[in-house]
Amino acid sequence: MSTEPMNETSSEIFGKYVFSQSVMQKMLPKEIYENLVNAAENRSSLQQEYADTIAVAMKEWAVKLGATHYCHWFQPLTGITAEKHDTFLECTSDRVIERFSGEQLLQGEPDASSFPSGGLRSTYEARGYTGWDPSSPAFVWKAGGGVILCIPSVFFSWTGHVLDLKIPLLRSDKKLNDSVMTLLKCCGIEANQVFSCIGLELEYFVIDRFLRDQRPDLLLLGKTVFGAPAPKGQELQDHYLGSIKENVLSFMTDFEMEALKLGIPVKTRHNEVAPSQYEVAPIYERSSLAVDHNILLMELMRKTALKHQLACLLHEKPFHEINGSGKHCNWSIISDTGMNLLNPTGTPENNICFLILLTALIYGIHTHAALLRASVGSASNDWRLGGHEAPPAIISIYLGEELENVLNDIEEKGAYQRKGGKGKYNLGIPIIPQLSMHNTDRNRTSPLAFTGNKFEFRAVGSSQNVSFPATVMNIIVSDGLNKILEEAKLTKIDSKSPLSQAQLIETIIPILQKYLKISKGVRFSGDNYSSSWVQEAKKRKLPNYTKCVESFAVLKSPETVRIFEGILDENELKSRYEIVLQQYAENVNIEMKLMMEIFQTQILPAALKYQNQIASSIHAYKEVSSKKEAIGRQNALLQTVVEAIENAIRISEMVKDTWNQSSTIADLPEKASAFANKVLPESANFRKAVDHLETLVDDKLWPLPKYRELLFLG
Numbered sequence: 001m002s003t004e005p006m007n008e009t010s011s012e013i014f015g016k017y018v019f020s021q022s023v024m025q026k027m028l029p030k031e032i033y034e035n036l037v038n039a040a041e042n043r044s045s046l047q048q049e050y051a052d053t054i055a056v057a058m059k060e061w062a063v064k065l066g067a068t069h070y071c072h073w074f075q076p077l078t079g080i081t082a083e084k085h086d087t088f089l090e091c092t093s094d095r096v097i098e099r100f101s102g103e104q105l106l107q108g109e110p111d112a113s114s115f116p117s118g119g120l121r122s123t124y125e126a127r128g129y130t131g132w133d134p135s136s137p138a139f140v141w142k143a144g145g146g147v148i149l150c151i152p153s154v155f156f157s158w159t160g161h162v163l164d165l166k167i168p169l170l171r172s173d174k175k176l177n178d179s180v181m182t183l184l185k186c187c188g189i190e191a192n193q194v195f196s197c198i199g200l201e202l203e204y205f206v207i208d209r210f211l212r213d214q215r216p217d218l219l220l221l222g223k224t225v226f227g228a229p230a231p232k233g234q235e236l237q238d239h240y241l242g243s244i245k246e247n248v249l250s251f252m253t254d255f256e257m258e259a260l261k262l263g264i265p266v267k268t269r270h271n272e273v274a275p276s277q278y279e280v281a282p283i284y285e286r287s288s289l290a291v292d293h294n295i296l297l298m299e300l301m302r303k304t305a306l307k308h309q310l311a312c313l314l315h316e317k318p319f320h321e322i323n324g325s326g327k328h329c330n331w332s333i334i335s336d337t338g339m340n341l342l343n344p345t346g347t348p349e350n351n352i353c354f355l356i357l358l359t360a361l362i363y364g365i366h367t368h369a370a371l372l373r374a375s376v377g378s379a380s381n382d383w384r385l386g387g388h389e390a391p392p393a394i395i396s397i398y399l400g401e402e403l404e405n406v407l408n409d410i411e412e413k414g415a416y417q418r419k420g421g422k423g424k425y426n427l428g429i430p431i432i433p434q435l436s437m438h439n440t441d442r443n444r445t446s447p448l449a450f451t452g453n454k455f456e457f458r459a460v461g462s463s464q465n466v467s468f469p470a471t472v473m474n475i476i477v478s479d480g481l482n483k484i485l486e487e488a489k490l491t492k493i494d495s496k497s498p499l500s501q502a503q504l505i506e507t508i509i510p511i512l513q514k515y516l517k518i519s520k521g522v523r524f525s526g527d528n529y530s531s532s533w534v535q536e537a538k539k540r541k542l543p544n545y546t547k548c549v550e551s552f553a554v555l556k557s558p559e560t561v562r563i564f565e566g567i568l569d570e571n572e573l574k575s576r577y578e579i580v581l582q583q584y585a586e587n588v589n590i591e592m593k594l595m596m597e598i599f600q601t602q603i604l605p606a607a608l609k610y611q612n613q614i615a616s617s618i619h620a621y622k623e624v625s626s627k628k629e630a631i632g633r634q635n636a637l638l639q640t641v642v643e644a645i646e647n648a649i650r651i652s653e654m655v656k657d658t659w660n661q662s663s664t665i666a667d668l669p670e671k672a673s674a675f676a677n678k679v680l681p682e683s684a685n686f687r688k689a690v691d692h693l694e695t696l697v698d699d700k701l702w703p704l705p706k707y708r709e710l711l712f713l714g
């Protein structure tokens with residue numbers, strides 16, 4: 001931890017720990033370098049015979065930075081990363097040397113049996129392989145005095161079944177590329193490749209580490225299972241964009257510097273709405289790289305916070321009655337020529353391309369709203385979604401007034417005529433005006449908002465690996481686009497004899513009108529937090545899964561299996577369904593165990609001590625005084641405390657019964673549903689009863705740090 005001014009600029013340290021293209025260019029023969037760059041950018045596959053040369057260069061570079069070990073760094077279905085370190089050391093007959101071969105670079109073989117596989121394991125085998133993914137650069141990770149060369153990898157079983165989150169994302173990007181390239185051809189737009197890009201704004205809390213350590217719930221789960229709101233919360237709105245506390249700023253500076261060295265382009269930081277809540281956002285990147293960087297960033301934040309005697313909480317809802325944390329996933333499609341296809345520039349080709357893409361997107365989101373909901377579902381995110389601080393679980397799209405007008409005009413008249421302004425653009429073709437940010441976003445209540453040149457998916461949870469929601473976005477847009485283009489018979493257009501603008505418009509507009517009509521229900525510009533929206537959404541037949549467990553079944557629906565063709569097969573989807581349910585149930589179990597243990601071993605003893613304190617005091621008074629009626633109010637106070645304790649014990653017993661009964665249910669979906677619909681609602685009452693005790697019991701006796709200390713210290 002250093003508060004010294006830095007003598008290197010941010011741009012000088014950027015990517016220092018990354019085996020970047022410029023390092024590769026210096027260290028590798030030209031043809032190998034070019035092959036590697038092409039492979040990294042998904043243009044061709046890597047030539048295996050180059051692997052040894054690349055491995056030697058990578059090792060030399062890493063050893064110079066102090067690396068002693070290497071690991072394949074991958075993302076199993078736990079949602080977090082996994083790694084198994086090996087040294088470079090190798091014993092030959094007469095000496096010990098540092099060696100790293102192409103074979104070691106290309107493939108690893110960790111035991112897959114302890115990772116979640118959701119049934120794939122029992123059907124197949126435990127053996128799993130990691131394979132180098134050149135689309136994300138290798139990097140060195142410094143921790144605990146050690147330096148490790150990390151090789152971003154994919155993870156699969158020996159039968160070729162996908163066991164990670166990255167393969168589907170990479171495949172979905174390829175699928176998106178195929179559909180969008182067909183569209184570009186129809187529109188006469190030149191490009192060789194397109195890919196999805198994401199920029200992730202991450203909200204998080206930072207609190208004192210020693211106070212965190214005194215709370216078993218924060219320590220084990222990252223959230224408080226009990227805790228009465230402090231007399232002051234976020235109502236004064238004095239935290240958002242306020243000046244950042246000095247110790248927190250020092251922590252931010254430190255982790256951002258480390259992030260820059262790892263090539264993570266961190267850009268924005270600020271105070272968020274809730275006390276002790278903050279946000280960090282890097283500049284957007286290709287999806288799979290952005291996901292890797294996001295995971296690395298979260299790890300860096302956790303690690304760096306501890307060095308500063310702070311704790312970084314990435315849980316979606318660490319504190320009751322103040323805002324939780326999300327991860328806004330800004331998503332767009334960019335071409336290798338640098339064109340953002342979601343940016344309406346006003347040229348005729350771009351206009352029509354944008355319109356088709358937008359229609360495909362709206363249609364995809366409308367058709368697969370439940371899948372999108374499921375993609376952000378978790379026990380922790382359920383605490384946040386729909387809590388009047390975050391988007392509800394009803395998936396809808398906010399487009400902004402101007403774009404709404406454009407789409408309504410297209411739907412009704414087949415063309416958009418710009419109102420006002422100098423010229424009339426009624427050329428028989430739809431003209432999309434350049435949309436300024438002011439005309440689009442700023443409805444912060446929508447789960448999906450168009451923000452001028454990208455979509456912002458706001459229902460993602462702060463602790464979540466974004467791979468799956470990003471995969472779903474890619475696939476549903478690609479599927480919508482394929483449908484539209486197929487219906488317009490545009491999938492086989494020869495680029496040598498493209499359609500004229502007029503022909504294209506004539507063919508496509510009636511189809512867009514149809515698809516816009518079908519999917520109109522998912523467009524909503526009002527207040528998504530209002531209860532009237534819930535009613536309205538019901539009328540529009542939009543799915544509203546307030547509990548994620550109810551949405552998960554969509555993962556194995558025939559329609560999901562169909563759109564996932566080439567990405568994940570039916571078994572793989574089914575395995576994911578089982579894993580998310582299992583994770584949900586385990587999470588609720590941990591929460592229940594924590595509640596019971598903290599209540600029994602910390603809160604109840606403190607409350608009983610307080611009860612005893614008052615009772616003894618009354619008793620002592622009665623012993624010495626004849627005016628017994630004078631302590632009527634103290635008797636009443638004692639009665640209140642007795643009743644509050646009795647009530648908490650009674651509810652704890654009820655919750656325990658329901659939890660025990662639900663735990664015995666053998667059928668996993670049924671068990672998860674019982675946890676969601678019976679155990680958690682009862683546990684909310686338990687929490688209320690305990691939080692009430694917190695407001696009664698002597699502060700000195702209360703065994704857990706309170707919200708005011710956790711959120712306002714410093």
Ligand code: ADP
Pocket residue numbers: 197198199200201268281282283284330331332333340453454
């Ligand atoms: P705000 O809080 O106003 O929504 P921020 O500046 O906090 O905006 O974050 C916006 C995020 O969107 C950043 O990560 C930024 O890099 C990202 N972003 C900007 N343009 C695109 C794009 N075309 N595609 C994906 N993400 C983008």
Ligand code: MG
Pocket residue numbers: 201279281
């Ligand atoms: Mg932001």
